[in-house]
Amino acid sequence: MKGNEAIAEAAIRCGVDGYFGYPITPQSEVMETLMDNKPWETTGMVVLQAESEIASINMLYGGAGCGKKVMTSSSSPGISLMQEGLTYLAGAELPCLVVNVVRGGPGLGTIQPAQSDYFQAVKGGGHGDYKLIVLAPASVQEMSDFVELAFDLAFKYRNPAMILSDGMIGQMMEKVEMKPFKPRWTNEEIAEMHPWATTGKPASRERNIITSVELDPNAFERFNLKLQAKYKTIQENEVRCEMINCDDAEYLFVAYGSSARICQKAVDLLRAKGIKAGLLRPITLFPFPTKQIQSLAGNLKGILSVELSMGQMVEDVRLAVGQSVPVEHFGRVGGVIHSPEEVVEALEKKIIGG
């Protein structure tokens, strides 16, 4: 199954209520697969091709406000169009899932894979002090598994979640074990589990208001502080990462998604040469595995941040370890994908030789 198909299949199985999207390469298979499966005939899930990305994200705003599990998927230029909606969703504290199957930018760019939307995903993208929960799958299996995980986290913290994938993971096929079907929530379940949702006002409570506007500066400062406290809780509790050959590593790759797969092979190639290399793969990009990287730093001679970008995540790696270990960046861009051999050479040149 392709990564994009796995997203669609997982969405149906985990009881998503609505998908609103607009086609763009390299993720068009998400909506194609949904349309093929016709889940509106089985689970009752709505699948709708909106007139634009801007319409899609605002349909999410409406659906999420009702406490429904709603999602969209797009690729870089489409995700840029959604930024206003995303900051509104974050400001209104609404859970939803946005999948970004990243392609090379800037601009309309290329349809080939890239990881150059890291800043946009992790540091904001829209205006205001907000964060998305960002998951980075490195396999088709994780494309499938992270749909449910993203919704769990999104609802737990009432916050939009993003799956930050790329054209490589979206287009490749691997074996996948799908989870069993879960029914969609009933309206009663939603009203009980999510008392904030606009499910119709009973006599027993005040109106629920979903909004991101607050004109009283003092009240809005308090709201902002509350948001920050939430992000701190997420940072403390939800970091996920995978460590491969890190125990005795002298040289560390930090890489997520497709680059992590390439680095895994690079680790094997380096180990075969007798060089003690390891890989730390962030699975959550926000929250970033800062402490986990710090815990390894003492034994390291150098870190190479490998990303299909000109160097974005490398800033967070540097923030984690400060001046204690040399940190360099390597990455091909514009849709070109680095080979494991190139990554090995980069480590040898920039870290071991440098």
Next chain:
Amino acid sequence: MNEEIIIAGFGGQGVLSMGKILAYSGVMQGMEVSWMPSYGPEMRGGTANVTVILSDKRISSPILKMYDTAIILNQQSMDKFEKFVKPGGLLLYDGNGITRHPERKDIEIYRVDAAEEAAKMQSSKTFNMIVLGAYLKLRPLVEMENVMNGLKKSIPDRHHHLLPLNKAAIERGGEIVKEVSGV
């Protein structure tokens, strides 16, 4: 076992679907597999390639620089991928349209005239299955039963009446493949 394969040719030759069938066959055999296409504006007439990895271990990078096997179906792909076969590896090609034949001495080179044979079988669509049959003869990594199950899985039900023809094509590929030069 870890077999890293590139299949490259024209779009429309069935490059991607051949890779898909091989990958599905691997799944049926209980292997770990990955299938990574060069996706993009390729369509009939353009170039297309796919990297397939069959392994008994978890697969690391689905993108590679060097391959154990290159299956090459046009001249552009020959020019591009001959040099990326690992020493001691395998290069299998269809001679149709090839003007510069492979020259390396440190790899096994085999040729299967699948386009010609497909014409004889009066079904140009069996082309890629003839090539697959040739490959499986040289690298019998998956059993015929699993190949057929993989094939069933990767083509729509409405085409299942073509399974016997495809099986015949795979078998024919195994018969007509010939060695050009060894290591």
